[in-house]
Amino acid sequence: MSKPNYRDIARHAGVGTATVERVLNGRGGVRPELVEKVIIAARALDYPRKLPDTHRGLLRIEVLMVRPETTFYQRLSAAFERIAATLDPLVIVHRSFTEEMKPEEIARRILSAGLRRAGLILAVPSNPVIGAAVEKVSAQGLPVVHVVTRASEHTGEFVGIDNYAAGRTAALFIGRMGRRTGPVFAICHPIYQVHRDRIRGFSDYFLEHPGATSFQCLGFGLDEEHLGAELLSSALRMYPDLAGLYNAGGGNSALINVLRRHARERGIFFVGHELTDYTRSALQDGTMDVVLDQAPEAQARRSLDLILRRIGLTDIEPDRAPIRFITITKESL
Numbered sequence: 001m002s003k004p005n006y007r008d009i010a011r012h013a014g015v016g017t018a019t020v021e022r023v024l025n026g027r028g029g030v031r032p033e034l035v036e037k038v039i040i041a042a043r044a045l046d047y048p049r050k051l052p053d054t055h056r057g058l059l060r061i062e063v064l065m066v067r068p069e070t071t072f073y074q075r076l077s078a079a080f081e082r083i084a085a086t087l088d089p090l091v092i093v094h095r096s097f098t099e100e101m102k103p104e105e106i107a108r109r110i111l112s113a114g115l116r117r118a119g120l121i122l123a124v125p126s127n128p129v130i131g132a133a134v135e136k137v138s139a140q141g142l143p144v145v146h147v148v149t150r151a152s153e154h155t156g157e158f159v160g161i162d163n164y165a166a167g168r169t170a171a172l173f174i175g176r177m178g179r180r181t182g183p184v185f186a187i188c189h190p191i192y193q194v195h196r197d198r199i200r201g202f203s204d205y206f207l208e209h210p211g212a213t214s215f216q217c218l219g220f221g222l223d224e225e226h227l228g229a230e231l232l233s234s235a236l237r238m239y240p241d242l243a244g245l246y247n248a249g250g251g252n253s254a255l256i257n258v259l260r261r262h263a264r265e266r267g268i269f270f271v272g273h274e275l276t277d278y279t280r281s282a283l284q285d286g287t288m289d290v291v292l293d294q295a296p297e298a299q300a301r302r303s304l305d306l307i308l309r310r311i312g313l314t315d316i317e318p319d320r321a322p323i324r325f326i327t328i329t330k331e332s333l
Helices: 006-013 017-024 032-044 071-084 103-111 128-139 163-177 193-208 225-238 252-262 277-285 296-310
Strands: 059-066 091-098 119-123 144-147 157-159 183-188 214-220 244-247 269-273 290-293 326-328
Touching: 006 017, 006 032, 017 032, 059 071, 059 103, 071 091, 071 119, 071 296, 091 103, 103 128, 119 296, 128 144, 144 296, 157 296, 163 193, 163 244, 163 269, 163 290, 183 193, 183 225, 193 214, 214 225, 225 244, 225 252, 244 252, 252 269, 252 277
Parallel strands: 059 091, 059 119, 119 144, 144 157, 183 214, 183 244, 244 269, 269 290
Antiparallel strands: 290 326
């Protein structure tokens, strides 16, 4: 095959050859969006020369997350960092965190026009204010991908596990593998749709499989350690014969501590989410029975693949199926 020339690049980028010449020779006077198109086209055609350094780093993908103190979001952030290091230097992946319970601040960050963005990846809770911000930037042409949970039900692609199936799976384990029968208690963070989906799946399973073990009570722990501990302590007093515990969200370490102090001999079957140092230890000593890990590394990879596909840096169509969650027990550690 002959080497690509200005005309080939112009045709691929949808611009004139004069624009290609100005960009590749660093002459300036070309709109940033056209510069990006030319650089992308030149790279896609493997143009045989070094592209101008002044145009490197032009594609900025912003990743906005919450709760940097949690192991899960630390894993997610680290995954974005590792994957970004393997991408073309043309692409910059900028990771930042915002406060979970401040929807106006999250919306402001989404709407921020301080730096031009080629794509936006969100791991933030849903809220009408946040959803409106997502819809506005999406209408302006900014590719948006929701990872872990949806910030908008109507706009943007979603990368995550099948949370309804995860809730049903947790119920299956408790109902079929519990050491005894009796009431079951669950905890979730209601501002997250994915947590509500898990609880819906959990509840539906028990409704469809009535028996001596049943889902009796739901607590809203807000993924806060002290609140989760108080809710579980109350449940233990209310249900001395508690047979199962499902935590659909975070804050497992506090629940583990309560069970170790007050319920080690009760044989409560405990299912939670995300493999961390705390849950690994709890699996090993028998305090916890099953961990459903939603593979944040796979979610980071898929979300970046979707953005790169949308902005034209790859022709590969990413898989659209839900990310497979991983079932972990003591025996599989």
